[in-house]
Structure formats: C-alpha cells, structure tokens
Amino acid sequence: MKLLLVVNPVSGGVDKDPFLKDAKALCDNYGIENQVFKTTGTDDAEALKVILNTFKPDKVAAVGGDGTLLFLAIVLQHSSIPVGIIPMGSANGMATELEVSKQPIEALKELIMSEIVGDLDLLVVNNEHYCIHLGDVGINAKIVKGYENDHKRGMSTYAKYFIDELGKVTAFPMTVECNEKTYDAEGVMLCICNARKYGTGIPINLEGNPMDGVFEIVLIKEINGSMLINAGLSSFNENFINSQHQTSVQTNQAKITFKTPQLLQLDGEVIGEFLSFDVRIIKGAVKLITTQKNPYLER
Ligand SMILES: Nc1ncnc2c1ncn2[C@@H]1O[C@H](COP(=O)(O)OP(=O)(O)OP(=O)(O)O)[C@@H](O)[C@H]1O
Numbered sequence: 001m002k003l004l005l006v007v008n009p010v011s012g013g014v015d016k017d018p019f020l021k022d023a024k025a026l027c028d029n030y031g032i033e034n035q036v037f038k039t040t041g042t043d044d045a046e047a048l049k050v051i052l053n054t055f056k057p058d059k060v061a062a063v064g065g066d067g068t069l070l071f072l073a074i075v076l077q078h079s080s081i082p083v084g085i086i087p088m089g090s091a092n093g094m095a096t097e098l099e100v101s102k103q104p105i106e107a108l109k110e111l112i113m114s115e116i117v118g119d120l121d122l123l124v125v126n127n128e129h130y131c132i133h134l135g136d137v138g139i140n141a142k143i144v145k146g147y148e149n150d151h152k153r154g155m156s157t158y159a160k161y162f163i164d165e166l167g168k169v170t171a172f173p174m175t176v177e178c179n180e181k182t183y184d185a186e187g188v189m190l191c192i193c194n195a196r197k198y199g200t201g202i203p204i205n206l207e208g209n210p211m212d213g214v215f216e217i218v219l220i221k222e223i224n225g226s227m228l229i230n231a232g233l234s235s236f237n238e239n240f241i242n243s244q245h246q247t248s249v250q251t252n253q254a255k256i257t258f259k260t261p262q263l264l265q266l267d268g269e270v271i272g273e274f275l276s277f278d279v280r281i282i283k284g285a286v287k288l289i290t291t292q293k294n295p296y297l298e299r
Pocket residue numbers: 008009010011012013039040041042064065066067068069088089090091092093199267268269
C-alpha cells in the first residue's frame with residue numbers, strides 16, 4: 001500500500017514534525033510506502049497533482065483542519081483515490097462530525113487499516129467556491145472576518161469577535177429560491193450546511209448529513225445572545241437550537257438573493273460580499289476513508 005500524507009504545517013498552530021516522525025516509523029514498520037507533501041498556502045494544487053501522478057498513492061491523509069480536507073476534496077474530486085482525515089487543525093469540525101479519532105496517530109492507524117470508503121458530498125457556490133462543512137452569511141461571517149485578521153488564535157479570540165458582533169447584530173432581508181418555491185425572509189444569519197455542528201461545538205442543523213446528497217439552508221431569525229454568553233461559549237449543546245428562532249429547508253440546489261451585499265464565509269474562509277449566489281451539492285464528490293464509528297455511513 002502507498003500512502004501520501006498531505007500536511008498543512010501551520011494549521012491549528014501545531015508542530016506536525018513529532019507526528020510525522022511517528023507516522024513514518026509506523027509506516028516503515030509495516031512496509032507501507034509513504035511520502036509527505038507539505039502545503040505552502042499558494043499554488044499547492046498543481047504541485048500536488050504532480051506527486052499524485054508520479055507516486056500514485058492508494059490512500060491520501062489530510063493532516064490539518066477542515067481547510068486541508070477541503071483542499072484535498074477539490075483536487076481529488078474526479079479521481080478514485082480516497083482521503084482520510086488526521087485532525088490537526090484548530091477546530092477540526094468535519095473530523096468531529098465523522099467521529100475520527102482525536103489522537104492523530106490513532107486516526108492514522110484507522111486510516112491505514114480501514115477498508116471502508118464512503119461518499120462525502122461537496123457544496124459549490126457560483127460554480128467556483130467550494131465548501132465541505134458549513135458556510136454562512138451574516139453575523140458569523142463577520143466574526144470569522146475579524147478572527148481571520150487577528151494574529152491571535154483560539155477560543156478567547158473568537159469569543160472577542162463574537163461578543164463584538166453580537167452588540168451590532170441587525171436582521172437583513174433575503175430571498176431563497178429552491179425546490180421550485182421562493183421564500184422571502186429576514187434574519188441575522190443564513191447558513192448553508194453540509195453537516196451539523198460548527199467546530200466550536202455550536203450545533204446549527206440537526207438534520208445534517210454530509211453523505212446524503214442534499215444540504216440544508218438554515219435561517220437564524222434572531223440570536224439569543226445572553227443564553228450563549230451564559231453557556232460560556234464552549235458548552236453548547238443541542239438545546240441551543242431550541243433557544244434560537246430558526247427555520248430550515250433541505251435541497252440539492254438553491255439561489256439566495258439579498259437587498260444589499262452580504263459577506264459569505266465557507267469553511268472558515270471569508271469569500272467576499274455577494275448580492276446573490278447559487279449553491280449546489282456535488283453528491284459523493286469525495287471518496288472518504290472512514291470507520292464504522294461514522295454515524296452517517298449507510299448501514
Ligand atoms: N504553509 C502554509 N502557510 C500558510 N498558510 C497555509 C499553509 N498551508 C496551507 N495554508 C492555508 O491554511 C488554510 C487551511 O487551514 P486548515 O483549515 O487546515 O487549518 P485550521 O484553520 O487551523 O483548522 P480548522 O479548519 O480546523 O479551524 C488554507 O487557507 C491554506 O491556504
């Protein structure tokens with residue numbers, strides 16, 4: 001078996017070298033041919049394609065956060081090479097959803113051993129911007145923008161921008177066209193969800209399933225800020241959903257329009273301001289190496 005480890009050296013502010021040393025020792029012990037590709041953050045796709053063509057791995061490991069998984073999902077989407085997750089990012093939202101082992105070396109052992117490959121969906125906005133986990137417009141996108149521009153990382157920095165935005169929150173009008181219907185609504189946040197929970201633990205979409213060929217659009221009408229602050233920003237549970245005024249619709253394609261341009265973030269990356277965008281799902285775009293612990297696997 002040939003294994004390619006695609007490593008984001010900066011994700012989560014974690015030094016990957018100790019893990020890579022252990023990973024190499026593990027692979028060498030079991031005669032698994034292995035190579036490491038470190039991302040640089042620029043023009044990585046072309047360089048990775050060269051390695052894929054020359055090394056021809058049987059499996060690829062995404063060593064990093066959701067952004068690293070997304071990068072691999074896009075590059076591998078038309079190939080049959082499966083990818084598994086080694087969670088070494090800051091939030092690891094998708095790894096948590098899919099019940100990947102939290103210990104990187106354990107996750108690697110599972111990835112090497114598992115013969116289970118599932119179909120993971122991918123979202124695409126305006127045929128151009130991809131999202132594998134969650135995206136949104138409104139309050140959270142603004143929080144992400146503040147957080148992205150701050151050199152400090154971690155929950156307390158996120159909380160700082162969260163509380164800032166909470167003070168400024170105003171509802172905005174939007175129109176959602178999907179399933180041959182048009183919905184006019186007003187809210188503080190519109191989420192496009194391939195999954196259930198933000199990496200921070202906030203559940204947004206109880207219906208989510210990243211392996212079912214559909215996604216959900218969730219509209220948050222207002223944020224119950226005092227409840228969130230009282231919850232200490234880290235101990236969210238599913239009661240959160242009940243405390244918010246929200247509605248959701250399930251679809252495989254939608255067009256969303258606003259009256260004024262709104263900031264969109266996808267998987268924690270700010271994409272830009274849009275007056276309108278369309279979203280569609282690419283069913284089973286990614287061949288995902290997973291285990292029976294994954295609650296979304298069809299049984
Ligand atoms: N060597 C590098 N230097 C700087 N940025 C990089 C490098 N390699 C990848 N990146 C950037 O890292 C981002 C992806 O990070 P990733 O999501 O994996 O980690 P994270 O943000 O720490 O984790 P999480 O998504 O779990 O919060 C992408 O924007 C990518 O362009």
